[in-house]
Amino acid sequence: MVEKPWGKDDLPRPFEAFSGRSIGEIWFEPPSELPSILVKYIFTSDALSVQVHPSDEQARELGESDRGKEECWLILDAEPGAKLGIGFGEALDGEALRAAALDGSIEGLMDWYPVERGDFFYIPAGTVHAIGAGVSLIEIQQNSDITYRLYDYGRPRELHLDQSVAVAKGGPHEPSLRRHDVLSTSHQLADGKYFTADCVIGEPAAEVQRAYDGPCLVIPVDAAVAVAGEAVDVGQCALAAAAADVAFSASGTCLLVRPA
Numbered sequence: 001m002v003e004k005p006w007g008k009d010d011l012p013r014p015f016e017a018f019s020g021r022s023i024g025e026i027w028f029e030p031p032s033e034l035p036s037i038l039v040k041y042i043f044t045s046d047a048l049s050v051q052v053h054p055s056d057e058q059a060r061e062l063g064e065s066d067r068g069k070e071e072c073w074l075i076l077d078a079e080p081g082a083k084l085g086i087g088f089g090e091a092l093d094g095e096a097l098r099a100a101a102l103d104g105s106i107e108g109l110m111d112w113y114p115v116e117r118g119d120f121f122y123i124p125a126g127t128v129h130a131i132g133a134g135v136s137l138i139e140i141q142q143n144s145d146i147t148y149r150l151y152d153y154g155r156p157r158e159l160h161l162d163q164s165v166a167v168a169k170g171g172p173h174e175p176s177l178r179r180h181d182v183l184s185t186s187h188q189l190a191d192g193k194y195f196t197a198d199c200v201i202g203e204p205a206a207e208v209q210r211a212y213d214g215p216c217l218v219i220p221v222d223a224a225v226a227v228a229g230e231a232v233d234v235g236q237c238a239l240a241a242a243a244a245d246v247a248f249s250a251s252g253t254c255l256l257v258r259p260a
Helices: 056-061 094-103 161-167 206-211
Strands: 002-008 023-028 037-043 050-052 071-078 083-088 110-114 120-123 129-131 135-142 148-151 187-191 195-201 216-220 225-227 230-232 238-240 253-259
Touching (some): 037 253, 071 187, 083 120, 094 161, 135 253, 148 161, 195 206, 216 225
Antiparallel strands (some): 037 135, 071 135, 083 110, 083 129, 216 238, 225 230
């Protein structure tokens, strides 16, 4: 449980037992079998900073000791008017990006997407983004703690303008990387450079079983499953030796995640 000033003190089910504290994130420590993938739940009562993450190569070039970060978001719940900022309506070069961060106009230059349960967004490294208020989501990411802040609504936190400008893509978000209503059918959510994720309703198809024939993460979305005979409830994340070791709910929705 990670407390954040922008977190929520009235968490949704099944996390309501932790209400009363400003919980912004719930992290699932990566197991030794899958050290490169981190799964989080994120809850927001206020907007997060406008930020960007480097690629592995850019992180090395900037002298970082950590890897870069690509991530994706699955929206579980959204209050009316909730939105995400991802990319820009028109291309910005580094000079324009820096100026917009300094004078605050960056917020108005970003593309903002209204969100609801079942929306999905893949965020490649270098994509400028911001999670707005009133959102609950699952984040699947490279296991990295590098975040460069471009703009923070006047809050007294450090900005990282030089690093941000060095790694940011000042253009729009690719439409193929965002989708609606992804929880209604079984299909592949993400097939990135670092991890693959599938949404499974009921028992997975044979080709999905074959694709997840090694260590994978199991995230129940709306019904409990069992991994090697141990119950895994909604709101948890578990390691399975393979999809074949998972007893899936007959009609429930579950996420499977593995390294690419």
